[in-house]
Amino acid sequence: MHTYPDLPPSGSRRRPRKAVRAVVAVTAVAAVAVGGAWAAGLGPFAGESGPDPDAVAEAHAFLADWSAGRLPDAAARTTRPDRAEEVLRSFTAGLDIEKPVLTAGKPEEDEESDGHAVTVPFTARMPVTGLGTWAYAAELPLRERGGEWKVDWRLSVVHPRLSGTEKFRLEREEAEPVRxxxxxxxxxxxxxxxxxxxxxxxxxxxxxxxxxxxxxxxxxxxxxxxxxxxxxxxxxxxxxxxxxxxTLDARWQAAAERALKRSGGRNTALVALRVDDGEILAVANSPATGFNRAVSGTYAPGSTWKIVTSSALLLKGAVAPDDVVDCPRYLTVGKRFQNVETSAHPGATFRKAFTESCNTAFIGLRGKLGDSELGDVAKEYFGVGQTWHVGVPSYDGSVPVPRDATEKAASMIGQGRVQANPLIMASVTATAVSGTFHQPALVAGTEDTTETRALPPGVVSQLRTLLRATVTEGTARALAPLAGEVGGKTGTAEVSDDQENNGWMVAHRDGVAVACVVEEGVTGGGSAGPVLHALLSAAPRS
Known part of the structure; x- marks a missing residue:
């Protein structure tokens, strides 16, 4: 039994009102934690009648710090830092909560506060170790004092029913594991x-x-x-x-378990599934206990998402593999975007931009797609964002319509508010090389409520060629020594200023698609590459 400790309530404070400050545009950065994430774009606010974007930015930063486990940083954004840190830490430890997923809603300004009070609602998904996810809605009250916005600390910030008279307790009842x-x-x-x-x-x-x-x-x-x-x-x-x-294969599972040892002790997750029917052959997580990040995690997929972006561009004939695209070191769209190691490829073709994972080239093509088009393609052709019935609880992806130009640029390269996990990206890879989405499954006969369309054969052929070229001449060269027609794509996903990038790699060979994420792996080729090389070297071939 775990008990949330007794803590007295905190009172709210009123602050002197000041003139409403000029409105500025604010850009959000996705912050992804172990098995969980906060991601919310702020976008530009127009006019002086809406909530002060500085207040909204502070609320989003508080949620980002909380979700990433940076509790001292989260507490420092409140009016009661010492108390806030104690409560947040006790809540997390006392209820065996792993990294939460916190999603901000639409901010509201207190009409009677002259702009000095803002409320930001949010939804919380709290993974309770070994049991499941506890979901609820709450609100962040913010007040301005001395020209600075802070979360007005009270126990209800954590949960609306947490108070000075009531607390939470976790009760467990263990049972025999399934055979x-x-x-x-x-x-x-x-x-x-x-x-x-x-x-x-x-x-x-x-x-x-x-x-x-x-x-x-x-x-x-x-x-x-x-x-x-x-x-x-x-x-x-x-x-x-x-x-x-x-649907698991004990041989693939054993190979996956061994391959995880190549991640250098970092948190790692991978999935292997069959291309022709979506049946899952292996699910592996390191550490092995706790959260099933491979299936339920929420991560920015980084440049592995360029498979979907490329599909959207190829579907409408907006670009062809041999078209010359611009790939400068930097490109500014509200914020400065850059390529890994600030590389540049003057006169590059789209094929080169894909194989070398040129962020600026893909962002430069953002005008070729409508604001909702990337999400529409992800949903209609790849099943991302639809409800999947895998056999265990799963996170099935999210590709929100971008709120501003910066977020649209970020979504082109799998950043911003685009969210996925190894299960999703293994499925994306399988769909790209087969042309048809198959709902992934761990047990036969699971319900399938998804509705998708098949990719045209011409697009599938182009995607296969791009994936193969990325292995033979691009950033997935770590897989080049493997026998067979291996195709792949790397990804480097930004997390936050305080964390190293996550490393991604997806691949396919012999009718099996695989995906791996290494948290804080820095680059996909350097961290996820050795893991997938070890997996494909040891796994059985059909």
Missing amino acids: ADDRDGRALSVAEHPSLGPVLAQLARGRGGGPRGAVQLVDRVTGEVRRTEAAFGSTDVREDDGPLRT
Whole structure:
């Protein structure tokens, strides 16, 4: 049993009102944490009647720090730093919460405050270790004092029902893990495949077994339960009907577990799935316990997303592989964008821009796509953003319509508010080389409510050529020594000023698509490349 500690309530403070400051344009940067993320674009605010963008920026920065576990930094953005840090830390540790996903909503200005009070609503998705995700809505009150905006600290900032008289308590009830076999009837166990721990626990819940628990609101003095805020697991336990047959392949899973050791001890996740039907062959996470970041994580996919961007451009004939595109070192669209290692490729073709992952070239083509077009292509052809029924809880991606020119530029290269994970990017790769989206699945017979269209054969042929060229002559050369027709794409995804970039790589060979992210791996080729090389070197070939 875990208990949120007794902490007295904090009172709100009023500050002297000052004149409303001039409105400025603010650009957001996505901040991605372990298995979770905050991402919200601020965009330009027009007119002096709306919320002060400095207030909104402070709210978004608070959410970014909280989600990334930078609790002292988050607390410093409040009116009560010492107390805020204590509460945030106790809330996280006491309820076994891993990195939360915090999404800001539309800010509102207090009409009676003369611009000195702003409220920013947000949604919270709190992953409770080994149980599931607790979701709720809350609000950030902000006030201006001495020309500086701060989150007006109170317990309800963390949760609207947290107060001086009521707190939260986590109750757990452990259960036997599900017995599971791979696609060929081989037994799967956590002892042999450690990173299947979270997956098998999730599959057990689907059968009415596995761990169960609840987050309860209780009286601080008596401990009396006032209400259950979130319940995890099922009380309807089925009769034992034998091992659960999964789509996993024990040989691929073993190879994936070994490959993770090439990540240098960083948090890493990968997925391997079949191109022709989406069946998942391996899911691996390091560390093995806790959050299933490979399936439920939320990350900026970086330049691996250029597969989708290229598809959108090729679908409408906006560019051809041999067209010359501009690839300067820098390009400014509200903020300065640059290529990895500030490289430049004068006179580059689109093929060269893809294989060398030229950010500025892709951003320079943003005018070829409508504001919603990238998201539309992701959803209609790749199934991203639709609801997937994988067999375990999954995050199925998000490609919001950009709020301003800067965010549109960022989305072209898999940044801004574009969110994915290894499951999504393995599926994107499979769709690109086959032309048809297949909902990924861990068990046969899962419900499929997705509706997608097939990519034209000409576009598929161009994508295959681009992916192959990236291995033979581009940034995915780490895979070049492998036998067979291997195609791939690297990605380097910015996280925040305080963290190194995440490294990505996707690849396909012999009808299998794979994707890997290495948190703070700096570059995709340097961090995810060795992992996928080790995986494809050891995995069975058809």
